[in-house]
Amino acid sequence: MTAMIYPTTNPSATETMVVARGEGPYIFDKAGKRYLEGMAGLWCTALGYGNEEIIETATRQMRELSFSHMFSGKTHPAAIELADKLAAMVPIENAQVFLGNSGSDANDTLMKLIRYYAAASGQPQRTKIIAREKGYHGVTLASAALTGLAPNHTHFQLPFDALGVLRTGAPHYYRCANPGESEGEFVARRADELEQLILAEGPDTIAAMIAEPVNGAGGVIVPPDGYFESIQAVLDRYGIILWDDEVICGFGRLGTDFGATRLNMKPKMMACAKALSSAYVPISAAIVSGDIADVIADSATQMGVFGHGYTYSGHPLGCAVASKVIDIYQRDNLFEHAAVMGRYLQSKLASYIDHPLVGEVSSIGLLGALELVADKATKKPFDGMKVAQFCAAAAEQNGLIVRPLGGNRIALCPPLIIQEQHVDEIDQKLRRALDSTLDWVTREGLK
Numbered sequence: 226m227t228a229m230i231y232p233t234t235n236p237s238a239t240e241t242m243v244v245a246r247g248e249g250p251y252i253f254d255k256a257g258k259r260y261l262e263g264m265a266g267l268w269c270t271a272l273g274y275g276n277e278e279i280i281e282t283a284t285r286q287m288r289e290l291s292f293s294h295m296f297s298g299k300t301h302p303a304a305i306e307l308a309d310k311l312a313a314m315v316p317i318e319n320a321q322v323f324l325g326n327s328g329s330d331a332n333d334t335l336m337k338l339i340r341y342y343a344a345a346s347g348q349p350q351r352t353k354i355i356a357r358e359k360g361y362h363g364v365t366l367a368s369a370a371l372t373g374l375a376p377n378h379t380h381f382q383l384p385f386d387a388l389g390v391l392r393t394g395a396p397h398y399y400r401c402a403n404p405g406e407s408e409g410e411f412v413a414r415r416a417d418e419l420e421q422l423i424l425a426e427g428p429d430t431i432a433a434m435i436a437e438p439v440n441g442a443g444g445v446i447v448p449p450d451g452y453f454e455s456i457q458a459v460l461d462r463y464g465i466i467l468w469d470d471e472v473i474c475g476f477g478r479l480g481t482d483f484g485a486t487r488l489n490m491k492p493k494m495m496a497c498a499k500a501l502s503s504a505y506v507p508i509s510a511a512i513v514s515g516d517i518a519d520v521i522a523d524s525a526t527q528m529g530v531f532g533h534g535y536t537y538s539g540h541p542l543g544c545a546v547a548s549k550v551i552d553i554y555q556r557d558n559l560f561e562h563a564a565v566m567g568r569y570l571q572s573k574l575a576s577y578i579d580h581p582l583v584g585e586v587s588s589i590g591l592l593g594a595l596e597l598v599a600d601k602a603t604k605k606p607f608d609g610m611k612v613a614q615f616c617a618a619a620a621e622q623n624g625l626i627v628r629p630l631g632g633n634r635i636a637l638c639p640p641l642i643i644q645e646q647h648v649d650e651i652d653q654k655l656r657r658a659l660d661s662t663l664d665w666v667t668r669e670g671l672k
């Protein structure tokens with residue numbers, strides 16, 4: 226081990242891989258072994274590695290202006306261009322954009338903006354946020370409190386109460402439906418539970434509900450048909466804002482510009498990061514509708530300042546790269562390409578439901594997951610995560626990167642630039658990994 230404290234890692238584990246370089250959808254380790262990056266890094270390297278246009282844009286921007294802060298109204302052309310580009314493409318009216326560095330800080334910023342908005346609009350009590358079980362929104366104190374996954378909470382004494390975080394159920398039909406409940410009945414129950422929570426807490430104390438279009442780190446949970454329409458109807462009844470966490474789904478992942486478009490969400494706030502720059506450099510965007518931004522601006526004008534900003538808000542490098550990345554997405558029709566490749570990936574994944582280890586296949590666009598179970602008929606889960614970890618390690622041995630998630634789910638999220646032969650490669654290598662996992666599980670008597 227080096228002097229590093231690794232993020233989201235078992236501190237007693239040794240280093241598992243030294244990634245030396247990347248090229249297109251592939252990465253190479255120190256020994257030169259090639260892996261197809263079936264997870265786009267951490268759901269982010271949408272354009273793959275080594276894109277010369279981006280490298281050139283970054284170099285030019287660093288030569289021209291390597292830094293400018295944005296405090297006190299100072300700005301620069303790359304930031305203005307990016308904000309305008311984002312505002313024009315998001316499904317939010319008169320959108321206004323605040324720039325940061327990570328998905329977590331975008332959600333933190335939105336948490337502050339919504340509290341500021343509540344105070345400025347004469348409803349200072351309206352600050353509670355509804356978040357969902359199995360949601361993932363980041364790891365700063367505020368965004369971790371919104372996250373609905375136990376490992377991100379344990380020992381951190383997160384400010385759930387201070388931040389007014391309320392929790393509602395995940396849209397996971399396979400794991401959360403009652404016996405005999407249809408998908409439609411499950412959706413209606415989730416909407417009713419949400420409404421009961423709102424009524425119990427007092428509707429005028431609740432500002433927003435945060436949701437990923439498809440839960441990523443919580444297991445790649447594709448909500449059943451009609452889920453967001455039902456949730457949106459409840460929120461609209463009580464004037465509660467839908468806060469859309471697009472950190473994974475934004476920029477083509479579901480085969481559309483944003484997850485909100487694909488799943489018919491009507492957000493007034495949105496967090497973006499990851500594919501915003503295809504992860505070439507860190508940058509995030511916290512986006513709010515014009516009516517929210519106007520109220521905040523009026524109030525801040527009276528006070529003299531809006532007291533929130535990062536040194537690296539609107540960093541010129543991130544802005545120039547993100548702008549170029551968006552141009553490439555649009556010029557090369559990559560969201561449509563992702564839809565086409567997504568359908569091909571789904572056609573392959575669908576057959577995995579016949580594998581003796583697979584209890585659920587979930588997929589939409591270029592995003593997918595398999596849940597590995599001890600008993601398919603009863604949905605009996607395996608303990609811990611070791612079966613998914615074994616499977617991911619077996620895939621890695623075959624030259625494919627996948628991600629083991631809680632609940633023994635194997636996630637797939639390849640770069641948007643992949644072609645049919647890469648999907649075929651994922652399919653062959655994943656199937657081999659699953660078969661060796663089945664052998665191991667059988668040998669160990671786990672099944």
Ligand SMILES: Cc1ncc(COP(=O)(O)O)c(C=O)c1O
Nearest residue numbers: 327328329361362363441472473
């Ligand atoms: C949906 C979602 N929101 C927020 C985040 C946090 O982003 P970051 O890791 O850049 O802070 C993530 C990270 O995976 C995410 O998947």
